[in-house]
Amino acid sequence: MTRKELEDFLIFFSESTCGQFEFPCQSEALTEMRINVWYDYLKNYDKRLVFTAYKQLSVEKPGYIAKPGEIVKAILEMNKAEYPTPGQAWAMVMEKYNDFKQTPEYPGVILEAIQAVGGWRAIGDSSPGDTFFQNNFRRAYSEIVARCEKVGNYLPETKKLKQSQLRLESKDD
Numbered sequence: 001m002t003r004k005e006l007e008d009f010l011i012f013f014s015e016s017t018c019g020q021f022e023f024p025c026q027s028e029a030l031t032e033m034r035i036n037v038w039y040d041y042l043k044n045y046d047k048r049l050v051f052t053a054y055k056q057l058s059v060e061k062p063g064y065i066a067k068p069g070e071i072v073k074a075i076l077e078m079n080k081a082e083y084p085t086p087g088q089a090w091a092m093v094m095e096k097y098n099d100f101k102q103t104p105e106y107p108g109v110i111l112e113a114i115q116a117v118g119g120w121r122a123i124g125d126s127s128p129g130d131t132f133f134q135n136n137f138r139r140a141y142s143e144i145v146a147r148c149e150k151v152g153n154y155l156p157e158t159k160k161l162k163q164s165q166l167r168l169e170s171k172d173d
Helices: 003-016 028-042 047-060 068-078 086-098 108-116 119-125 131-152 156-172
Strands: none
Touching (some): 003 047, 028 068, 047 068, 086 108, 086 131, 108 119, 108 131
């Protein structure tokens, strides 16, 4: 979102709140400060996403004035990745593993869970009814999904930093 788009959004926001949120402000310095604060939160998001998130918040909480952090949270909720359940992930792995004709392609979280339990060789060495191995896979998968969802709730700058920290932590283990 550009600064001009943000100014348009703040004018829209001001008009839609019936004067509860004042923009532009009476003071030029206050107007500039408000633009800078909102821009710092929303600069990484598309204009349409910001408007959609605000509209969603205004429908959920009529009369409530949204803060920039709440709009970011609503955007993140709208873009939240849908992960298969651990049981579905295990079924996908076994289905593709038993079909040797094609190379399996999985989402990154499933591949990470496969590596966490010892890789394809460990899967091949396990028996089809090995519930201990299945439970280890499911536990690893659930932990990886939880970590991805936690990191997904950060702002983009913080997300990059957190992901690099998580990679470093996993290499140390």
